[in-house]
Structure formats: C-alpha cells, structure tokens
Amino acid sequence: METQSAAPAAGPSSGPAANPRRWLILAVICTAYLMVGVDLTVVNLALPSAQQALHFTDADRQWIVTAYALPFGSLLLFCGRLSDLIGRKQTFLIGLSGFAAASAVGGASTSFGMLVTARAFQGAFAAMLAPAALALLATTFTDLKEKAKAFGIFSAVAAAGTGLGLILGGALTSGLNWRWCLYINLLFAGVALAGGLVLLERQPRTGARMDIPGVLLASGGMFCVVYGFSNAAEHSWHTPSTWGVLAAGAALLLLFSLWQTRAANPLLPPRVVLDRNRAGAYLTTLFVGTGTFGVMLFLVYYMQTDLGYSAIESGVALLPMLVFTAVGANVSAVKLMPKYGPRPLVTAGLLLSAAGMAWLTGIGIDSGYAAHLMGPVTAVGLGLGLIYGAALRTGTAGVALQDTGIASACVSTGQQLGGAIGTALLNTIAATATGTWFDDHVQGTPTAREIHLASIHGYTTVFWWCTAVFVAGALIAGLMLRSGPLPAPQAPPAAQPATEPEAAQA
Secondary structure: OOOOOOOOOOOOOOOOOOOOOHHHHHHHHHHHHHHHHHHHHHHHHHHHHHHHHHOOOHHHHHHHHHHHHHHHHHHHHHHHHHHHHHOHHHHHHHHHHHHHHHHHHHHOOOOHHHHHHHHHHHHHHHHHHHHHHHHHHHHHOOOHHHHHHHHHHHHHHHHHHHHHHHHHHHHHHHHOOOOHHHHHHHHHHHHHHHHHHHHOOOOOOOOOOOOHHHHHHHHHHHHHHHHHHHHHHHOOOOOHHHHHHHHHHHHHHHHHHHHHOOOOOOOOOHHHHOOHHHHHHHHHHHHHHHHOHHHHHHHHHHHHHHOOOOHHHHHHHOHHHHHHHHHHHHHHHHHHHHHHOHHHHHHHHHHHHHHHHHHHOOOOOOOOHHHHHHHHHHHHHHHHHHHHHHHHHHHOOOOOHHHHHHHHHHHHHHHHHHHHHHHHHHHHHHHHHHHHHHHHHOOOOOOHHHHHHHHHHHHHHHHHHHHHHHHHHHHHHHHHOOOOOOOOOOOOOOOOHHHHHHHHHO
16 A cells, blocks of 8 residues: 555554555565565676677676666656655556566577666666655555564565575576576566555555756766766776766756755755754665675675685575574564664664674685684674664655655665765775785786785775775764654645645545
8 A cells, every 4th residue: 555644653553544455565565675686686696697698898797787777876866756746556566567578678688788778777667666665665554563563574675685686696597597687577576566456556646746957967966976986996086987977976966955955846855854864864875885785796706706606605605694684674673663763773783784894804715604704794684684674764754745755765875876886986995905915915927826815805905994884884873863763754744735635545
C-alpha cells in the first residue's frame, strides 16, 4: 500500500488503517531492492568474460560500469520527486519493468555498444525503482513497532545486496556464463512485478508541479560529479575531463541549492535536508558508500589475485559479513532505534567498521582466512548492519507524506556519490601506493613475490584510508544526529490541499 494515515499511529498494533497485506508488500519491495543491490556487483564479476565474448578493450571495460552509474546518479532526485507526483506504485512498476527489459537486452548483447546502451537504461530505471521502493516502505507501515521491524528487514537486504552479488556473480560466471549475471534480474523482477501488480494500491496524484530548472541543475550537476570521479578512476585527476567536469558539477549543484530557496515548487524542498537527523543520515550513506568500496573491491582483489581464491570462493568468504549485516540491521532497527535513536547506533556502526578495516591492514602474502579475514569482515558486517538499520529509517523520518519520494532519493544519492568517490579515490590511492613500493624496493624486473607484496601494500594503504573515512563519518554522525526516538511524520501543509486524497485513502 502506498498511503499513510494523516496522523501517526500509536499503540501495539497497526490499527484499522493498516494494510492486511503489508508484510507481503514488504517482501515485494525487498525483492526489487535486492535486485538493484545485486546488480551493482554481479556484473563486475562478469566483465572479463563479457570482454572476451564481445571483443572490447580494457579501456572500454570501464564504460560498462560508468554507463550504469551516470544515469543512476544523475536522475535519482528527479525520479524521487516523480514518485511523489505520479504515485509510488506507478513509478515502482515502471522502474521494475524497465530494469528487467534492459537486463534482458544486456544479457542478449552481441556488441559492446549494445551492452553499454542496456547498462545505461538499467541505471535510468534503477533511479526510478530505488527511491520508490524506500518511499513505499516508509508509507506502508503505520505502527511504530512494525515500521521498525520492516526497516530492519529492508536494511538487511539493502546492506547485503552487493555482497550477495559477489556470490551470485561467481556462481553464475563459473557455472553458466556471463550473460546469466544479467538474466538473473528477470527472476527477481518477475516475482516483484507480479506481487506489485496484485498488492500495491494506486496512489492519487497530488497535483504538485515539477521544478524543471531544478531538475536540469541537479541532474546536470550530478552527471558531472559522477562522470568526473569515474574519469579520475580511469585516467588522471589532472586532466581537464576530470577536474574541469568536477568543477562544473560543483557549480551546477551550488546553483541548484540557491534555486531551491527561491523556487515555488522546489525539486528538493529545503525542509527535507535542513533537519539535522535527515542531513546526518544522508551524509552517513555517503561515507559508508565510500568506505565499503575497500571491502567490496580491494579485499576481493586480494583474495583472488594473491590468495588464489576463485570468484565463488571469494564471494563465500564474505558470507560472515552478510550474516552479521542482517543481524546488526534487525537488532538496530527493531530493538535499539526506538529507544536510543540514530546517533549512538550510526556512530558505533561506523567505528566498528573502522576497526574492521584497520584489522584488515594485517594481511600478508600467506594470510589464512580464519586468522586474518573472517574477524575483520564480521566486524565490518556488524557495523554496516547497525548503520543501515538506523540511517535508512532516519533518512525518511519526520517528512510530510508528499516528500517521502524525494527524501528516499536523497538516501540513494548519498550511496551513489559515495560509490563514485570511493571508486576514484581508492583506485588512485592503491595505484600510487603500489608504484611507490616498487620504486622503494625493486631494482630491475620484479619477481612474482615482489609483485604480490607491492599489491598487498596498495591494498593495506586503501584499508587505512577506509578506516579514516569511517572515523570521519563517525565524527560527523556524532555531531549531526540526535539521540532519542525519531519524530512522527509531518502533516501535509494546509496550503497543499492536493495531498488530502492520500490521507483520505489511508
């Protein structure tokens, strides 16, 4: 169901306004969001096989990732507001159907251009699907205890999706072929689409208007930022195509911020981001998106290239992280958030993740899994669970019903920006550290052992930087977030009677 009572529910049950099929709706939402999370990593494992089959170069390979990231990051705010205007059910189903169709085309690709185009459409439809899914979750559950439980389940799915993608990617690439890393989305989409058509109810349009200048400024700025960081990961920070584009992106986003204070119908109403809790949650997702890149990429590199793990073995090695992420998210959202609020949970989660990354700096050329890897990935997983269980709920807490879509988009935008920054920053750090080790320790042609030692030095340097990112995030979260229960949703302003049908429908 897509609507919420005009007054916050209280008491031990959801009351008469609760949708009796709300837990089935949660299953649909989680299935769709899991598909998006899995796709972020499952395709990365298929890239070498796809490159061999479609005969594209190493330089072209980055565009398979960038083509997805650019529309996803650029269109999130627009699509978040779109879900508020035309309805969350409609946006959810369109995004789901489009993502499935683009995945089918990508799996059937016969050329590099066809695959890149399919990935671009995947990113665009993911930008519709992700904020609509979170907004549906925020408006389906009215009872505070049930909402906490629902967010715990959703947070576990959101945090575990990328890790599950590594496992599925390894299994599909090894057991079948790279095309199934895209075809697997059809299974998720088919289940979620059938459930969405049956279970979700149509939301009346609010009658609000789209902020076209705001859309152009925000989408253009986000495009430049994501492209600039992606270009830095592939080329150099000193090229005009990197710093020039990043500067243009910063200028456009500054103009966007100024315009939002003047626009009659702002794309991102200042009331959404000026709340300390919500702003802190959005910044938290940015830091988490940056820091977890060290685990999801560089730890996998280490396991495969230096320890000799297969793709599926490296995915299975991350299972403790997935399990403890799920446990942490549920404990955080259900047991701890209602009592303590987001500040202690997010801060503790970031510090625990920082400890796990610092622990990983002890890896070596002959490290064993049980002694050197299982403990750190468990700590990071538990930390991520505490963070997601609190941050996702906080990012949509207290907003008026007509702002849930754009508030949800801000959560996803933080994750996307964090991923883009992590890709560029950590790749540069790893390459620089590796090159420095060679300069300091190798004369002439390096031996195989020296190559491994240089790579491991690059990885451990990245892990130290990830530790610093998590610590910085903990400091900011401790300053911005509040302790105590989250505020109830705001009632729609009296000046916007168009939102009244939503309250009446609930």
